[in-house]
Amino acid sequence: MPGRHFLQIPGPTNVPDRILRAMDRPVPDHRGPELPALVGEILAGLRQIFQTTRGEIVLYPASGTGAWEASLVNTVSPGDRVLAFNIGHFSHLYAECARRLGAAVDEIDLPWNDGVPSQRVHDILARDTGRTYKAVLVVHNETSTGVTSDLKAIRGAMRSADHPALLLVDVVSALGSIDFRFDEWEVDVALTGTQKGLMLPPGMAILCAGPRAIEAAARVTAPRYFFDWRPVLEETRRGYFPYTPATLMLYGLREAVRMLLEEGLAGVFARHRRLAEGVRRAVAASGLTVLCRDPALYSNSLTAVVVPEHADADAVVRAGAQRLNLALGTGLGRLKGKAFRIGHLGALNELEVLATIAGVEMACVMAGIRLPLGAGLAACQRFFMEQYIPAPATT
Ligand SMILES: *Cc1c(COP(=O)(O)O)cnc(C)c1O
Numbered sequence: 001m002p003g004r005h006f007l008q009i010p011g012p013t014n015v016p017d018r019i020l021r022a023m024d025r026p027v028p029d030h031r032g033p034e035l036p037a038l039v040g041e042i043l044a045g046l047r048q049i050f051q052t053t054r055g056e057i058v059l060y061p062a063s064g065t066g067a068w069e070a071s072l073v074n075t076v077s078p079g080d081r082v083l084a085f086n087i088g089h090f091s092h093l094y095a096e097c098a099r100r101l102g103a104a105v106d107e108i109d110l111p112w113n114d115g116v117p118s119q120r121v122h123d124i125l126a127r128d129t130g131r132t133y134k135a136v137l138v139v140h141n142e143t144s145t146g147v148t149s150d151l152k153a154i155r156g157a158m159r160s161a162d163h164p165a166l167l168l169v170d171v172v173s174a175l176g177s178i179d180f181r182f183d184e185w186e187v188d189v190a191l192t193g194t195q196k197g198l199m200l201p202p203g204m205a206i207l208c209a210g211p212r213a214i215e216a217a218a219r220v221t222a223p224r225y226f227f228d229w230r231p232v233l234e235e236t237r238r239g240y241f242p243y244t245p246a247t248l249m250l251y252g253l254r255e256a257v258r259m260l261l262e263e264g265l266a267g268v269f270a271r272h273r274r275l276a277e278g279v280r281r282a283v284a285a286s287g288l289t290v291l292c293r294d295p296a297l298y299s300n301s302l303t304a305v306v307v308p309e310h311a312d313a314d315a316v317v318r319a320g321a322q323r324l325n326l327a328l329g330t331g332l333g334r335l336k337g338k339a340f341r342i343g344h345l346g347a348l349n350e351l352e353v354l355a356t357i358a359g360v361e362m363a364c365v366m367a368g369i370r371l372p373l374g375a376g377l378a379a380c381q382r383f384f385m386e387q388y389i390p391a392p393a394t395t
Pocket residue numbers: 011063064065066090139141142143170171172173193202
């Protein structure tokens with residue numbers, strides 16, 4: 001199809017030309033002299049993006065799934081108890097990853113339209129008087145449902161239960177889009193991939209490991225080789241890697257870090273908040289429903305939209321892909337056919353969101369959903385206009 005492909009799934013996201021150009025170069029010698037400066041800038045920039053001074057950055061050629069495994073084999077031994085909360089497809093799979101690696105996982109089954117309840121975290125941990133849980137797994141932004149859990153409250157609950165379990169957080173669809181504070185929220189491991197808020201192609205896993213997690217890595221007995229972060233930490237301190245790094249991705253990553261820091265994290269978060277609110281206004285004005293139950297937990301990186309009872313969300317996604325060159329996310333797991341997802345994270349602006357909304361409306365109508373064409377679009381435009389029109393003077 002001619003024209004731009006609208007990749008509006010919640011990751012991979014659109015890669016800006018500036019990043020593509022930074023990657024378009026000959027493959028360097030990964031043991032050569034230019035690596036340390038490149039790696040040094042990336043690690044320092046990523047620390048700022050994770051909002052940490054005490055966390056150490058660990059890089060692997062992998063995806064978010066590899067980052068899950070790396071977060072677990074370095075902190076949890078086979079047989080260790082782990083607490084997890086099933087609030088969507090990705091939180092379930094993270095728990096499943098821990099189970100396959102031999103952990104004894106207590107996975108609390110919860111509704112797929114809400115966040116991790118901090119009171120529940122507190123109650124479970126307070127009852128664990130033997131302090132048997134070694135880790136708590138949380139997905140900050142659940143990409144299958146469009147719900148952002150309140151990490152500050154979750155950490156507060158762990159603290160008030162006075163429980164020493166490590167807090168391992170999947171920030172795959174949050175980092176670089178939604179405020180995430182590694183130090184302030186005392187996170188022990190945060191993990192992500194490159195293909196979401198970081199605006200890169202898929203291909204790298206990024207972790208941030210705090211001092212308690214690094215200590216745990218020296219003790220745990222999980223078999224590990226590639227994902228053992230000790231040699232990675234050791235080598236990256238000198239600007240190199242114990243494996244062949246994805247060198248061209250590193251050039252892209254440096255550019256992504258520069259772009260995020262030039263805009264400023266506060267600006268990046270505000271832009272995502274504004275674009276997300278525009279999408280939500282459009283969904284409401286179209287007569288459709290945002291899946292997330294609690295407005296305080298609305299995701300600013302994606303919106304999961306529930307279709308009417310007898311409609312098929314997959315048909316909406318198919319219509320967008322086949323006729324409009326628009327890629328939307330399908331409903332995952334138990335949401336298959338019931339919801340579709342609009343990704344609004346990464347390199348994105350207002351006009352791109354408006355085009356996406358126009359496409360979503362058309363795809364819905366093509367899929368047999370009766371909605372007033374243009375109503376969502378106008379609501380989104382009106383919301384975006386609010387920032388350009390000075391508020392009327394009040395007396
Ligand atoms: C995309 C995603 C993953 C999976 O990462 P892959 O890169 O596909 O392996 C994990 N967690 C969340 C929250 C995600 O959005």
